[in-house]
Amino acid sequence: MTADILIHDATVLTVDENNHLYRNGTVVVEGGMIREVRSSKPDDSKSAAKTVIDGRDRLLMPGLINAHAHLELTALTGAFSEMGVGELFTEMTALCEQLGRGEYEYLVKAGCDLAALNFIRGGITTTNAMDARPSRSADAFGEAGLRGFFRPWLSDLFWDIPEDKQFERARSFIEEYHDSYGGRIQATVCPHDDWSCSRHVWERTANLAAEYPDLPVHTHLLELDASNTMARANDAEDSLALLEEVGLLDDRLVAAHFRVADENDIERMAANDAAVAHCPSIFCYWEPDGETEWTPVPELRDAGTTLSLGLDDHYWHDSSDLLGEARQARLAANLSFGTNQFHSMELVRMLTIEGARALGVGDELGSIEPGKRADLVVLDLSDPKFTPKTNVPALVANTATAGDVESTIVDGKLLMHDNEVHSMDSDTVCERAETAVERFGNDIGWELGRGGSVPPSHLRTVRNLPKRGPAHLVARLGLQHIRERL
Numbered sequence: 001m002t003a004d005i006l007i008h009d010a011t012v013l014t015v016d017e018n019n020h021l022y023r024n025g026t027v028v029v030e031g032g033m034i035r036e037v038r039s040s041k042p043d044d045s046k047s048a049a050k051t052v053i054d055g056r057d058r059l060l061m062p063g064l065i066n067a068h069a070h071l072e073l074t075a076l077t078g079a080f081s082e083m084g085v086g087e088l089f090t091e092m093t094a095l096c097e098q099l100g101r102g103e104y105e106y107l108v109k110a111g112c113d114l115a116a117l118n119f120i121r122g123g124i125t126t127t128n129a130m131d132a133r134p135s136r137s138a139d140a141f142g143e144a145g146l147r148g149f150f151r152p153w154l155s156d157l158f159w160d161i162p163e164d165k166q167f168e169r170a171r172s173f174i175e176e177y178h179d180s181y182g183g184r185i186q187a188t189v190c191p192h193d194d195w196s197c198s199r200h201v202w203e204r205t206a207n208l209a210a211e212y213p214d215l216p217v218h219t220h221l222l223e224l225d226a227s228n229t230m231a232r233a234n235d236a237e238d239s240l241a242l243l244e245e246v247g248l249l250d251d252r253l254v255a256a257h258f259r260v261a262d263e264n265d266i267e268r269m270a271a272n273d274a275a276v277a278h279c280p281s282i283f284c285y286w287e288p289d290g291e292t293e294w295t296p297v298p299e300l301r302d303a304g305t306t307l308s309l310g311l312d313d314h315y316w317h318d319s320s321d322l323l324g325e326a327r328q329a330r331l332a333a334n335l336s337f338g339t340n341q342f343h344s345m346e347l348v349r350m351l352t353i354e355g356a357r358a359l360g361v362g363d364e365l366g367s368i369e370p371g372k373r374a375d376l377v378v379l380d381l382s383d384p385k386f387t388p389k390t391n392v393p394a395l396v397a398n399t400a401t402a403g404d405v406e407s408t409i410v411d412g413k414l415l416m417h418d419n420e421v422h423s424m425d426s427d428t429v430c431e432r433a434e435t436a437v438e439r440f441g442n443d444i445g446w447e448l449g450r451g452g453s454v455p456p457s458h459l460r461t462v463r464n465l466p467k468r469g470p471a472h473l474v475a476r477l478g479l480q481h482i483r484e485r486l
């Protein structure tokens with residue numbers, strides 16, 4: 001059988017168990033799988049493979065895995081950049097309620113396509129996303145040839161969508177989308193977080209997770225100080241105790257943030273093989289309180305916890321560059337805990353194999369080894385900024401950006417080759433996003449122009465805020481604070 005793709009004479013960062021690096025390596029792809037990984041031979045350039053890629057001055061590495069993301073508002077990149085954190089949360093809460101009710105579908109559709117396009121261009125081959133109405137994002141990523149995990153999020157204290165309706169939607173999403181698009185699109189079980197869900201929602205979520213035992217469970221955990229307060233209001237000792245009581249603290253759990261965690265939390269995560277998705281940019285940009293503790297990444301690594309990286313709400317910090325999260329993770333950890341918190345190779349592993357392990361697919365994705373799915377990226381190292389190519393893992397973690405990705409391969413298909421995206425029409429995606437943003441601005445009274453963003457009137461936003469859910473949330477947290485003071 002003729003190979004589909006052969007890449008030769010490349011620097012190959014395999015990210016296998018030994019972090020093997022080929023200076024002149026060849027990788028052969030056939031039937032969507034990696035068939036061979038070896039040193040290059042002189043006649044590789046004359047291979048009969050359908051596509052032969054000359055890898056000189058190129059780095060071949062596993063596709064990047066964005067372990068925690070939201071996609072629906074991608075078209076609003078640039079709209080939040082100068083807001084205060086209170087204004088941001090107010091606008092987002094109002095918008096999420098409206099998205100949950102199916103409003104602004106045109107903005108969501110355009111944004112999900114734009115996210116898929118930018119992720120292909122930045123070498124992100126797998127995304128783990130939670131959205132209000134995720135069929136748009138699942139279809140956008142499925143049609144673009146990408147791989148992803150999707151699911152509507154569940155919460156009874158964040159918005160007003162009736163709980164029964166949320167669980168009904170969640171179930172029908174799993175039935176319709178799990179294992180679709182040739183297995184590239186998978187479903188997850190997705191309680192939104194530990195600060196806006198009642199114990200009842202956690203218990204119902206656990207029942208749903210038990211019905212679908214192969215699905216990862218994706219949530220925000222120990223993100224805010226309110227996390228443990230809400231757990232105590234839910235009659236548990238703390239957040240992790242609540243998850244343990246309902247049966248969700250195990251190796252299926254992918255927990256975004258894990259920021260306000262203490263020693264005991266770290267031990268319990270490690271003992272239960274639960275994974276963390278670390279998203280440094282979102283909090284470095286939007287930190288509401290400079291005194292709040294920072295994700296204990298060194299301790300999590302010492303405890304052996306799988307630690308992946310995510311962009312989170314990339315439209316809040318205006319970057320869809322996952323390579324940038326590796327650098328940001330290093331800078332934030334060094335600033336909090338002192339220098340040398342990471343070896344560069346650890347950051348490369350967090351961008352790839354650890355993301356795959358977090359999602360339960362470490363034996364299929366995340367490294368370049370024969371028998372794994374062919375999800376690969378080619379970076380152009382010919383730019384002088386990479387000269388003299390000393391310490392390639394450091395060049396990935398510190399120097400490379402999304403703009404250096406030249407080719408992106410998923411399941412053995414070239415979604416982008418030589419900087420040209422094949423699976424989407426870039427011009428159409430960008431035009432639609434611009435048109436959708438213009439329409440949205442007119443619909444909602446939000447000025448979105450070249451010079452910046454002026455959000456809609458405060459009155460209009462307040463009118464669109466959910467009422468019942470957040471009122472219960474504030475009351476519960478307030479009551480718990482009073483109880484603890486007495």
Ligand SMILES: [Zn+2]
Pocket residue numbers: 068069070220256312313
């Ligand atoms: Zn998030």
